[in-house]
Amino acid sequence: MGKYPIGSLILAGGHSSRMGTDKALLPIDGKPLLYRLVQQLSNLTQKVTVSVGTTQREAIYRQCLGDLGEKVGYAVDRYPERGPLSGLHAGLSSQPEGYLFVMACDMPNVSEELFEKLMSYNNSRVDVIHVMGQPFHALYHTRALRPIEAALQEGDYRLLGLLRRMASIEVALPENICSNLFTNLNTPADYEAYSSEG
Incomplete structure (x- = not known):
C-alpha cells in the first residue's frame, strides 16, 4: 500500500496512432510501460486506477x-473516442470524492519529489494542482468532473483549454527535477531516444 492517502489514475485508453503500437505495452527495462507505472504509483498511492477506454483494452491490460x-x-469511457479528456472523466467518475494523481501511460517517469510538492497544496479547494503548461503529473479533484463533462458535451477536448476553465494552482517545478520528467513517448523516435538514454 502506498505512502500517501490518495489514489492515482493512469490514462491508457488512446489509439497510440503516432506510435503505431500500444504505448502502454512498450517494453521498458523488460516490463511493459504500464506495468512500470503501476508499480511506481502503487508505492506512492493507496490505489491505482487505469482508464482503459474499452472493456477489450481492459482485458489486454489485466493480462x-x-x-x-x-x-x-479499471475505468471504461462513458464518452468514447474523445481523447484523454474522456479517460480523465471516466477515471474521476470511478473515485470517491477527493484528489487523484493523474498520469498519462506514455510518460515513463514518476517523481516523488514533485508528487510531494503537489500534495502540499491538497487542502487548497481548487480543481487541479499542476505544473504550468502540464496537464499530467497533476492532482485533479473529483469536483473537476463538472467542467470536464461540460467540455466533452461542447466538443472541446483540449486539455490545456480545460485547465484554463478550472480553478487551479500552478506549482513551480522543484529545482532538483529536470523538465524531462514530462517526456512523452509519442513516436518510435521518442521511444528509441528514451531507451538509448538507459
Missing part, C-alpha cells in the same frame, strides 16, 4: 499486468 492486475481498478 499485461499479471500479478499487479488484481490490485488495480
Whole structure:
C-alpha cells in the first residue's frame, strides 16, 4: 500500500496512432510501460486506477499486468473516442470524492519529489494542482468532473483549454527535477531516444 492517502489514475485508453503500437505495452527495462507505472504509483498511492477506454483494452491490460492486475481498478469511457479528456472523466467518475494523481501511460517517469510538492497544496479547494503548461503529473479533484463533462458535451477536448476553465494552482517545478520528467513517448523516435538514454 502506498505512502500517501490518495489514489492515482493512469490514462491508457488512446489509439497510440503516432506510435503505431500500444504505448502502454512498450517494453521498458523488460516490463511493459504500464506495468512500470503501476508499480511506481502503487508505492506512492493507496490505489491505482487505469482508464482503459474499452472493456477489450481492459482485458489486454489485466493480462499485461499479471500479478499487479488484481490490485488495480479499471475505468471504461462513458464518452468514447474523445481523447484523454474522456479517460480523465471516466477515471474521476470511478473515485470517491477527493484528489487523484493523474498520469498519462506514455510518460515513463514518476517523481516523488514533485508528487510531494503537489500534495502540499491538497487542502487548497481548487480543481487541479499542476505544473504550468502540464496537464499530467497533476492532482485533479473529483469536483473537476463538472467542467470536464461540460467540455466533452461542447466538443472541446483540449486539455490545456480545460485547465484554463478550472480553478487551479500552478506549482513551480522543484529545482532538483529536470523538465524531462514530462517526456512523452509519442513516436518510435521518442521511444528509441528514451531507451538509448538507459
